Structure formats: structure tokens, C-alpha cells
Amino acid sequence: MHHFEHRDGKLFAEEVSVTTLAEKYGTPLYIYSAATLRRHFEAFDSAFSGLDHLTCFSVKANSNLSLLKLLGEMGAGMDIVSGGELYRALKAGVSADKIVYSGVGKRASEIREALEAGILMFNVESVAELHKINEVAADMGKVAKISFRINPDVDPQTHPYISTGMQKNKFGLDIEHSLEAYELAAGLDNIDPVGMDCHIGSQLTSIDPFLEALDKLLAFHEKLKGMGIDIQYLDLGGGLGISYEAEEPPHPSEFGEALKKKLADTGLKIILEPGRVIAGNAGVMITEVVYTKSNPTKNFLIVDGAMNDLIRPSLYGSYHQIAEVEEHGRASETFDVVGPICESGDFLARDRELPEVEAGERLVVYSAGAYGFTMSSNYNSRPRACELIVDGDEVIVARKRETYEDLIKNEL
The missing domain is CATH 3.20.20.10 (Alanine racemase)
Structure with missing residues (x-):
């Protein structure tokens, strides 16, 4: 049981709209429910x-x-x-x-x-x-x-x-x-x-x-x-x-x-x-679709969340439920949900039935509260995600999103 649910087709974390959070804090984004x-x-x-x-x-x-x-x-x-x-x-x-x-x-x-x-x-x-x-x-x-x-x-x-x-x-x-x-x-x-x-x-x-x-x-x-x-x-x-x-x-x-x-x-x-x-089901990761892509054998959703943000699918072949943040009622297709990292193993899901989504729309990756951010890295010089805790209608910035300056601050 967790406190992430769709209301009239829009995902909420407790009493707060996830779309509002993504617009304010960017993606990829970790959200935990107090x-x-x-x-x-x-x-x-x-x-x-x-x-x-x-x-x-x-x-x-x-x-x-x-x-x-x-x-x-x-x-x-x-x-x-x-x-x-x-x-x-x-x-x-x-x-x-x-x-x-x-x-x-x-x-x-x-x-x-x-x-x-x-x-x-x-x-x-x-x-x-x-x-x-x-x-x-x-x-x-x-x-x-x-x-x-x-x-x-x-x-x-x-x-x-x-x-x-x-x-x-x-x-x-x-x-x-x-x-x-x-x-x-x-x-x-x-x-x-x-x-x-x-x-x-x-x-x-x-x-x-x-x-x-x-x-x-x-x-x-x-x-x-x-x-x-x-x-x-x-x-x-x-x-x-x-x-x-x-x-x-x-x-x-x-x-x-x-x-x-x-x-x-x-x-x-x-x-x-x-x-x-x-912690596992107390957290989700929000990611935005950057591009859609198809070839003769595959449909891809290229998102801004990657294996450096959530490595479990790449490392263990782990399954995480994925859904739209805002539901549009479109027909489903079979997609690979992949990130921008230059590795063939950079994926969040393979051969997954999902509604057709468009660039700029967002997906929620469930069960990301354990072994999610804590296993993340800066591979490909990607700043690590922001972490939020939602407590009722209160939003706590538990970790600020890293900047490019943060990536090099300890290097000489």
C-alpha cells in the first residue's frame, strides 16, 4: 500500500500533484511519501x-x-x-x-x-x-x-x-x-x-x-x-x-x-x-519522454531517466511498474523504455505494454524508494536527481539536484 494514486487521470503524491512537482523541480525526480x-x-x-x-x-x-x-x-x-x-x-x-x-x-x-x-x-x-x-x-x-x-x-x-x-x-x-x-x-x-x-x-x-x-x-x-x-x-x-x-x-x-x-x-x-x-514502495521516480523512435522491430521511448539514476533494471533485470503521470487514454504499444546513456544496457523496461506517449509527457517508475537513488552515479557526467519528500500537502527538498559545478568541485 502506498500514497501515490491517480485522481481524474493525474498522479498525486499524497496531496500534491506530481505534474506540479515535475514542472517545478525537473526530471528525473525522486519523490518519497512520508x-x-x-x-x-x-x-x-x-x-x-x-x-x-x-x-x-x-x-x-x-x-x-x-x-x-x-x-x-x-x-x-x-x-x-x-x-x-x-x-x-x-x-x-x-x-x-x-x-x-x-x-x-x-x-x-x-x-x-x-x-x-x-x-x-x-x-x-x-x-x-x-x-x-x-x-x-x-x-x-x-x-x-x-x-x-x-x-x-x-x-x-x-x-x-x-x-x-x-x-x-x-x-x-x-x-x-x-x-x-x-x-x-x-x-x-x-x-x-x-x-x-x-x-x-x-x-x-x-x-x-x-x-x-x-x-x-x-x-x-x-x-x-x-x-x-x-x-x-x-x-x-x-x-x-x-x-x-x-x-x-x-x-x-x-x-x-x-x-x-x-x-x-x-x-x-x-x-x-x-x-x-x-522504503521500496514509498518512492517513485519521475522521468520525461525526450523522443519516441521506431525501427522495423522495436518501438522506443527515450526518456531523461537512465541507468545512472535507477540501475536495478540494467544490473538485475529487475521489473518496475511504469505508467503515465497524466493518463490520456491512448492505445497501447510494446516499447523499450531507454535512457540517454551510451550503453545498450541503459533501459528501464524492455518489451513493455504502455500507452502511446509523446515527447514532453512524463512517466512514473514505481517501487523506486529502495536501491534507487542510493545506487545512482554520475556516469556520462550526468548530475544526480533531486529527491523530494511529500508529507500531506508539504513538500520537503530532501536533496537538491546536482549541477555541473557539483560534478567537478572535487577535481583539480
Whole structure:
């Protein structure tokens, strides 16, 4: 459910005309709905009521400061994977003790920044990283709270690029060697192993892989208790999917009920790291048709939004629903929706049935609130898009559109 709807054939973001926004702020343009963000966070977080839990939004899904601030004010913690994301979360007013730090390649400087801030814990992905955290913490006279990211070798049944919990993936420690890692961590003076972590993938449309992983983690927890290691936190990661096309992902309440049955008597505090399920359908990208073009085999809509603005279709072959911002009731044709970048892989949709549109008219690309702007780039020296948050009839410029001057300001 989201707050983007057509009224008398014209698209609105909450109470604001999208055409008005596009005319004022230009295209390509990202628009986020504050009401949708609030609804999605509340629906997710409330699904785990009755469990001691912390919902940490996955900053990599959408790192805009205004969006992070909005979620932080609702009680969200943050799941980060870089020093830059830590900086953003703190700037957005999120308390450091509600931040967990994931990621396979934490540098010493980033570890130091996180320890200085006083984050909740590091999700450690290798023994080498454990030693580095211990070394930095010792140098600072601190004790670092950690969990190990345990790779349960569970198939999440998702795109291979966003599958993260199988033995062939780069993430975490295999479950067999994790016991040795915990034993090592328990003997280090500047490490406190307080948690277990698992993240098996993204855009999951069934809770079965989650539950399979959870059963393995709970069995592993019993072994840790036998070793005298006191685990306080169980971080189950994120990955719950959304509907882009015909997917039917489970509602968070279904996930919550399943977890309550398995975790109610464990004494563990549960950490969850949703990203896409909160932000994905809370945002759209608006793009303008620059030219129409046909050849003997294809019809093209050439738009001003490109793979540098929204890379998911090019990178993953992902589907995003596309529609007219203003409906004209014309007949449909089969189009490739392509951008101006000099790559054959620059497309937003292929072989898509869409109404015939004309140059100067605008299209809306739905489900762009997660892994949209945050994965954008300046490829082909294209300034990045403007981001807006609409809250009722209020419009917040969450990020100004980049200028040509911005493109070169750090170059000598």
C-alpha cells in the first residue's frame, strides 16, 4: 500500500500533484511519501510486538538524511555498512546505541569511528576482521561488542546477486567454523561477543528460508550456551520482499507470528534490518519522454531517466511498474523504455505494454524508494536527481539536484 494514486487521470503524491512537482523541480525526480514510510515502518515494527526487539533500517536501501531522520524519530535504529553511513545516521539524529555495523570490509579508521560513537555492536564477517577490531579497541582502551555473521547455507530463492547466506557467498563465517571464532573472541581482552547475526539475502518472497536459518541459529545458540558464552542479541537481518510485479511476499505480521513462536522463551533481544520493505514502495521516480523512435522491430521511448539514476533494471533485470503521470487514454504499444546513456544496457523496461506517449509527457517508475537513488552515479557526467519528500500537502527538498559545478568541485 502506498500514497501515490491517480485522481481524474493525474498522479498525486499524497496531496500534491506530481505534474506540479515535475514542472517545478525537473526530471528525473525522486519523490518519497512520508505517510507511506510511516505506515510501512509501523506495520513492520508492530509485527514483532511481544518480542524484545529493535528494528534497524538498512541504510544502504535509502540513505537520504531526511528519510533517516523521519524513521529515527519513529524509534528506528540503523543497520550500516560503512563509515559514511555511520556519519549519515548520526547526522540524522539516530542514537549510536541503536546502530549495528555490518559489512565485509570495515577499515581500521571506520572501526575507530564506530567505537568513538559508541555503536551497539559490530556484525563481524571474518576472523581477520575480529583481530582488527580487537587491535583498534585495545589501542583506544575500549571493549568492542560484537556478533559474528553466521552463514547458515540456506538458499533464499532470490536473485543470485542479492543472495548472501550460502557457502559460495562472500559474507560471514560458515556455521561449522563459527564456534571456533566465538571461542577465540571470548578469549580476547577487548572483545565482548554479545550477539549472533545472520542475513541470507534480499527480496525474499517466502518466510521459509528465514525459518530454516533460524532453526540452525537456535541450535547453534545452544552450543554457545554450553561453552559459557552469553549471547544477548539475535540479529536476523532483513530481506523481506515487496511486490514489484506479480510477487506475493508475506506480510510482516506473518513473519512476526512465526518468530514469536520460536523465540518467545529464548531471552534474546531480536534485531531486524528491513530496508526494501520499508522504503521500496514509498518512492517513485519521475522521468520525461525526450523522443519516441521506431525501427522495423522495436518501438522506443527515450526518456531523461537512465541507468545512472535507477540501475536495478540494467544490473538485475529487475521489473518496475511504469505508467503515465497524466493518463490520456491512448492505445497501447510494446516499447523499450531507454535512457540517454551510451550503453545498450541503459533501459528501464524492455518489451513493455504502455500507452502511446509523446515527447514532453512524463512517466512514473514505481517501487523506486529502495536501491534507487542510493545506487545512482554520475556516469556520462550526468548530475544526480533531486529527491523530494511529500508529507500531506508539504513538500520537503530532501536533496537538491546536482549541477555541473557539483560534478567537478572535487577535481583539480
